[in-house]
Amino acid sequence: MKVPKTGQGGGSVRPPSYGGGGEGDRGDGFPDYGRRLRRARLGLAVATAPIVMLFVSLTSAYVVRQGLPTLDERTNTYVRDWIPVNLPLALLLVNTGLLLLSSITAELARRQITRQAALAPVRSIPGISLGEDRGFPWLPITMVLGIGFLAGQWMAWRELADRGFYLATSASSSFVYLLTAAHGVHVTGGILVLFYAVAVSLLQKPVEARRIVVDVTAWYWHLMLLLWIYIFALLWFVR
Amino acid sequence: MATTAPVHAHAAPQGFIRRYVFSLDHKVIGLQYYFLALIAVFVGMFLSLLMRAHLIWPMAILPLIGEIKPETYLQLVTMHGTIMVFFVLTTAPQSGFGNYFLPIQIGAPDMAFPVLNMLSFWTTFVAFVVMLAAFFVTGGAPLHGWTGYAPLSALTNSGPGEQLGADLWVTSIAIFCVASLMGALNFITTTLDMRAKGMTMFRMPLTVWAWFITAILGLLAFGVLLSAGILLLLDRNLGTSFYVPLVVVNGQVMGHKGGSPLLWQHLFWFFGHPEVYIAILPSMGVASQLLSTFARKPIFGYRAMVYAIMAIGFLGFMVWGHHMFMSGMSPYSAFAFSIMTMAIGVPSAIKTFNWLGTLLHARIRFHTPMLFAIGFVSLFVSGGLSGPFLAQPVLDIPLHDTAYVPGHFHLIMGVASIFGIFGATYYWFPKMFGRMMNEPLGKIHFVITLIGTYCIFMPMHYLGMAGQPRRYSQLTEVAYLHHLIPLNTFMTYAAFITVAAQLIFVINLFWSMFKGPKASDNPWEATTLEWTTATPPPHDNFGGHTPIVNHGPYEYSVPGAARDYIMQTDPAAVPSH
Numbered sequence: 074m075k076v077p078k079t080g081q082g083g084g085s086v087r088p089p090s091y092g093g094g095g096e097g098d099r100g101d102g103f104p105d106y107g108r109r110l111r112r113a114r115l116g117l118a119v120a121t122a123p124i125v126m127l128f129v130s131l132t133s134a135y136v137v138r139q140g141l142p143t144l145d146e147r148t149n150t151y152v153r154d155w156i157p158v159n160l161p162l163a164l165l166l167v168n169t170g171l172l173l174l175s176s177i178t179a180e181l182a183r184r185q186i187t188r189q190a191a192l193a194p195v196r197s198i199p200g201i202s203l204g205e206d207r208g209f210p211w212l213p214i215t216m217v218l219g220i221g222f223l224a225g226q227w228m229a230w231r232e233l234a235d236r237g238f239y240l241a242t243s244a245s246s247s248f249v250y251l252l253t254a255a256h257g258v259h260v261t262g263g264i265l266v267l268f269y270a271v272a273v274s275l276l277q278k279p280v281e282a283r284r285i286v287v288d289v290t291a292w293y294w295h296l297m298l299l300l301w302i303y304i305f306a307l308l309w310f311v312r
Numbered sequence: 313m314a315t316t317a318p319v320h321a322h323a324a325p326q327g328f329i330r331r332y333v334f335s336l337d338h339k340v341i342g343l344q345y346y347f348l349a350l351i352a353v354f355v356g357m358f359l360s361l362l363m364r365a366h367l368i369w370p371m372a373i374l375p376l377i378g379e380i381k382p383e384t385y386l387q388l389v390t391m392h393g394t395i396m397v398f399f400v401l402t403t404a405p406q407s408g409f410g411n412y413f414l415p416i417q418i419g420a421p422d423m424a425f426p427v428l429n430m431l432s433f434w435t436t437f438v439a440f441v442v443m444l445a446a447f448f449v450t451g452g453a454p455l456h457g458w459t460g461y462a463p464l465s466a467l468t469n470s471g472p473g474e475q476l477g478a479d480l481w482v483t484s485i486a487i488f489c490v491a492s493l494m495g496a497l498n499f500i501t502t503t504l505d506m507r508a509k510g511m512t513m514f515r516m517p518l519t520v521w522a523w524f525i526t527a528i529l530g531l532l533a534f535g536v537l538l539s540a541g542i543l544l545l546l547d548r549n550l551g552t553s554f555y556v557p558l559v560v561v562n563g564q565v566m567g568h569k570g571g572s573p574l575l576w577q578h579l580f581w582f583f584g585h586p587e588v589y590i591a592i593l594p595s596m597g598v599a600s601q602l603l604s605t606f607a608r609k610p611i612f613g614y615r616a617m618v619y620a621i622m623a624i625g626f627l628g629f630m631v632w633g634h635h636m637f638m639s640g641m642s643p644y645s646a647f648a649f650s651i652m653t654m655a656i657g658v659p660s661a662i663k664t665f666n667w668l669g670t671l672l673h674a675r676i677r678f679h680t681p682m683l684f685a686i687g688f689v690s691l692f693v694s695g696g697l698s699g700p701f702l703a704q705p706v707l708d709i710p711l712h713d714t715a716y717v718p719g720h721f722h723l724i725m726g727v728a729s730i731f732g733i734f735g736a737t738y739y740w741f742p743k744m745f746g747r748m749m750n751e752p753l754g755k756i757h758f759v760i761t762l763i764g765t766y767c768i769f770m771p772m773h774y775l776g777m778a779g780q781p782r783r784y785s786q787l788t789e790v791a792y793l794h795h796l797i798p799l800n801t802f803m804t805y806a807a808f809i810t811v812a813a814q815l816i817f818v819i820n821l822f823w824s825m826f827k828g829p830k831a832s833d834n835p836w837e838a839t840t841l842e843w844t845t846a847t848p849p850p851h852d853n854f855g856g857h858t859p860i861v862n863h864g865p866y867e868y869s870v871p872g873a874a875r876d877y878i879m880q881t882d883p884a885a886v887p888s889h
Contacts, residue, residue: 111505112501112506115424115501116425116501119500119531120497122531122532122535123531123534125535126531126535126536127536129536134539134579137575138554138570138571138572138575141570141572143557143558143569143570144557146558154569154570240546240551241551241552241567244553244570244571247546247552247554251542251546255542
């Protein structure tokens with residue numbers, strides 16, 4: 074059986090034969106990409122919960138620790154030992170700009186492939202030509218911008234170290250490194266999936282299957298942007 | 313070409329490795345989890361026997377193990393608790409049976425994300441290996457208890473086992489968190505998105521409800537434990553002070569400053585209390601399923617049962633402070649946590665009364681699975697009744713560090729949950745392996761286990777009230793505890809007999825797998841979807857078609873029906889409740 078490039082069964086859209094289950098097939102040999110997309114999006118929405126919980130718990134630890142007095146062994150009294158971290162604001166703003174930009178390009182990539190997937194059934198009709206639609210390489214650009222963000226974060230860490238703030242210097246600096254690192258790990262995961270998405274677009278996969286990867290990654294990428302803005306705001310305004 | 317239309321996303325695998333090792337089939341993965349838990353439970357039981365033996369013969373030199381020193385005893389306490397909570401009580405009822413039967417009971421051909429499912433099992437496996445490795449490194453296993461309280465757990469020189477052993481322990485827990493998150497993601501997506509036509513949420517069996525709510529609890533709780541574990545690793549290895557205040561260990565001033573041991577307790581118990589429900593909810597689901605099936609009656613108050621599971625799950629996140637009454641918390645927050653904790657008694661009582669209501673006026677079929685389900689209810693009540701006592705700070709403070717608390721949680725979270733696992737094993741064994749387990753052996757196993765566990769754990773309440781502390785390794789030389797030695801000796805003998813009885817179960821399990829009488833597709837005359845398919849179920853669960861559901865899950869003894877049970881897939885015209 075030849076795998077059709079478009080993944081569509083002749084273009085006619087029949088409703089799924091049953092309401093709830095099934096492993097993404099209409100039963101006519103062609104995967105039901107709409108159902109698969111919905112399932113992948115649902116999976117991402119569910120996965121958002123533990124990611125949010127991770128940062129909620131770190132935030133509560135941050136806020137509690139900030140208000141906690143510490144025993145000073147010289148005077149034997151409780152003192153406040155929270156030292157506000159001297160953040161490299163300009164660099165972090167540049168990084169934020171990079172991530173924001175990459176979020177926009179990720180969205181453009183998502184919309185591009187959504188359009189391509191929508192046109193795929195038309196394209197599969199013999200004799201119909203819509204012209205060569207290579208499109209702009211939004212996905213690789215997103216990846217480059219994402220790597221740029223991580224490089225910028227690394228530079229921010231170096232800058233912090235130059236200013237005398239190491240991981241174990243004080244509770245405040247521990248949290249700065251911890252929160253940025255936890256976010257960085259999540260961004261790295263996103264970049265790996267982007268890399269996978271670029272790789273599968275080079276393989277001969279049906280455009281509808283690629284669309285699912287790109288769509289979910291783009292939404293994840295927006296989540297990373299929101300998360301970063303949140304962390305940045307927390308570190309800046311709750312010093 | 314449409315003739316070979318696959319209903320299933322991945323074809324039936326060929327070859328041993330793809331089939332039994334790195335399998336994508338939820339049924340194989342469920343069994344893998346089950347057997348992992350079976351190995352873990354024997355490791356855990358062995359450790360508990362060493363503890364029980366040591367408590368009455370503290371000077372004994374054991375073959376191969378030698379003398380149990382006080383620190384060895386704490387290592388046994390730690391590893392027994394950790395292995396039992398994570399690799400048995402979390403793994404078998406939820407990941408094991410949930411993986412095998414959740415997709416089948418909702419009429420799906422597999423989990424939503426089969427590859428993630430396989431990853432989740434093998435990540436759990438790695439976590440288990442890392443955990444066991446802690447026994448064999450320099451210094452041995454950690455001694456900070458399964459709760460890993462800082463600063464003991466956060467310093468590398470606080471005792472033997474607190475070097476590499478403790479690092480392995482934290483790492484294993486962190487890996488386990490990731491595995492559980494992947495599993496929970498799969499359970500929730502599958503339940504929401506893959507139900508067969510007609511399988512509305514309120515037609516789902518209560519087992520599915522329990523697995524679903526448990527997955528939500530895991531999804532919200534394990535991320536917090538993960539972050540707690542990361543902070544602990546940083547404190548231990550990179551010199552941060554999240555949990556460690558200025559401390560002096562053996563005359564040496566440590567470099568930490570300003571950390572809060574209470575931060576660990578808050579993060580840990582924010583996970584830890586929902587974890588208790590992660591362990592018990594699946595067994596509640598199994599008990600409901602079994603009681604209804606063998607009482608030949610609809611479960612009493614199906615919707616109330618569903619809402620009670622939800623309420624228990626919701627309240628479970630609001631009560632973590634009741635583990636910390638000893639920490640010097642504000643009496644106002646202690647009061648709030650106390651009230652919320654006692655509020656859990658309400659949905660728990662709803663469930664208990666509904667189980668009893670199901671049994672009322674029933675023509676009960678006393679098969680082995682039913683015995684274990686009734687045993688579950690008994691243990692749930694006996695263990696649960698001491699909960700409202702411990703929920704009150706004024707009673708918890710004197711009882712907290714005594715044997716009373718282990719008595720409470722072993723009955724309700726440990727043994728009750730294990731009874732759910734046993735009930736589920738005897739009940740679903742015919743479906744999983746195509747053969748019946750031996751009934752007389754099952755009944756002997758039940759009787760010894762029920763009486764044995766009561767003999768071990770009930771006296772702990774009295775020991776606690778008499779002032780016997782927990783976690784202490786040597787009590788025989790303490791004058792005020794002398795009169796408790798005979799009771800302790802009795803409990804140790806009971807433990808040996810009960811553990812020995814588990815061999816009957818293992819023999820029955822493996823013997824029946826190969827030699828048991830062949831099972832029919834529906835030997836218990838049950839109604840849910842797993843009994844509509846072949847035994848054992850084919851790779852895609854329903855052999856190329858998807859079931860259509862017309863009835864609720866517990867349609868037993870319906871007036872006017874031809875049989876005393878109505879399958880969920882029976883035609884809609886069949887009368888139902």
